[in-house]
Amino acid sequence: MHWILLIIAGIFEIGFTFCLGKAKEATATLASYWYIGFLACISISMYLLLKATQVLPLGTAYAVWTGIGAVGTVLVGIFFFKEPADFWRLFFISTLIISIVGLKFVTH
Structure with missing residues (x-):
């Protein structure tokens, strides 16, 4: 459940x-709505991270949380903000995914 x-x-x-x-x-009002979405998402994210770390080791939980965020943010950048998707960028994101999965398997 905590995972x-x-x-x-x-x-x-x-x-x-x-x-x-x-x-x-x-611009203007529309930007304000996105900032409200930002505050809502960060609040929910921190609350759920707090709940998860009550059972999971803090170091593992934080590494997995930031890894998911890093991989997801790179993918969002590629798909929504037209950031580059060259070989090396995708290669290193792949190694990050492998590390996240590895942490899951070695954590009891």
């Missing part, structure tokens, strides 16, 4: 970085 909370927390981390990117592109 699921951690994964959802990571997804909300992706959400708050997405909102930041959209706010940067928006």
Whole structure:
């Protein structure tokens, strides 16, 4: 159950970085809505991370949370903000994914 909370927390981390990117592109009132989305996502993400770390080791939970956010943010950048998707960028994101999965398997 706590791993699921951690994964959802990571997804909300992706959400708050997405909102930041959209706010940067928006103007006036629309930007305010994206900032409200940012605050909502970061609050939910932190709350779920807090709940997950009550059972999971802090170092592992934090590494997985930031890893999910990092991988997701790079993918959001590629798909929504037209950032480059060259070989080396995808290669190193792949190694990060392998590390996240590895942490899951070695944590009791």
